[in-house]
Amino acid sequence: MVRLNKIYTRTGDDGTTGLGNGERRSKADARVESYGTVDELNAVLGLARLHASGETDRLLARIQNDLFDLGADLSTPDTGQPLPFERLAIVQSQVDVIEREIDRLNADLEPLRSFVLPAGTALAAHLHLARTVARRAERLMVALSEIGGERVSSAAIRYVNRLSDLLFVMARHANDAGKADVLWVPGANR
Known part of the structure; x- marks a missing residue:
């Protein structure tokens, strides 16, 4: 339990x-930037929940909890060394739930x-704002995974990739199942 x-x-x-493993890093470190952006995404979802109810609110609450799991995953590098606690990591079943939704x-x-x-x-x-923050988190996580000696699980990257898709679909759903979407009109203001 966290205290x-x-x-x-x-x-x-x-x-x-x-x-999470006790290592000290610069606050400008790519890993810190990754899990900080996941935290930002969670805060944006908190704002979205001010306008959500019922099933949508429950789904967003579930996602917020998953994002804390993702933050724990990212903040505790998988070095292969034993830890005095069980390392929390995003798992495929969390990705599967997002895909079903x-x-x-x-x-x-x-x-x-x-x-x-x-x-x-x-x-x-x-939700559209949250989607863009999710895409930034994904880009940062991929960049982190490309740094020598750093690891980011494929399940974590899949989760945030699918999450941005889910947020897009949820945003459309919030616009009267897409009937009230505001569509881009190419060249409309020329």
Whole structure:
């Protein structure tokens, strides 16, 4: 169980932070940037939940919990060395849930006739913002995985990739199942 009794420790005043395995890294480190962006995504989903209810709110709550799992995964590098605790990592079953939700929600949507602008209802707009943060998190995670000596699990990358797709579908769903999507009109303002 996590216990946080003291909010500030002053250990980060030198520009470093502690990873889950106790290692200190720069706050500008690619790993810290990756899990920090996942945290940002979680906060954006919290804003989206202000406009969600019922099944949508429950799904977003589940995703928020998964994002803490993803943050734990990213903040504890898989070095192959034993840890004094079980390392938390994203697993394929979490990806599978996201894929099932995409398929379920996409079945009710109007077919796309153009690219969708990130607009519409308040919920849709927040979900589109979350989608873009998820894509940035994915790019950062891939960049991290390409750094020598760093590992990012393929399940973690698949999860955030599918999540951005789910957020797109959820945004369309929030726009009256796509009927109220705001479509891009190429060259409309020339």
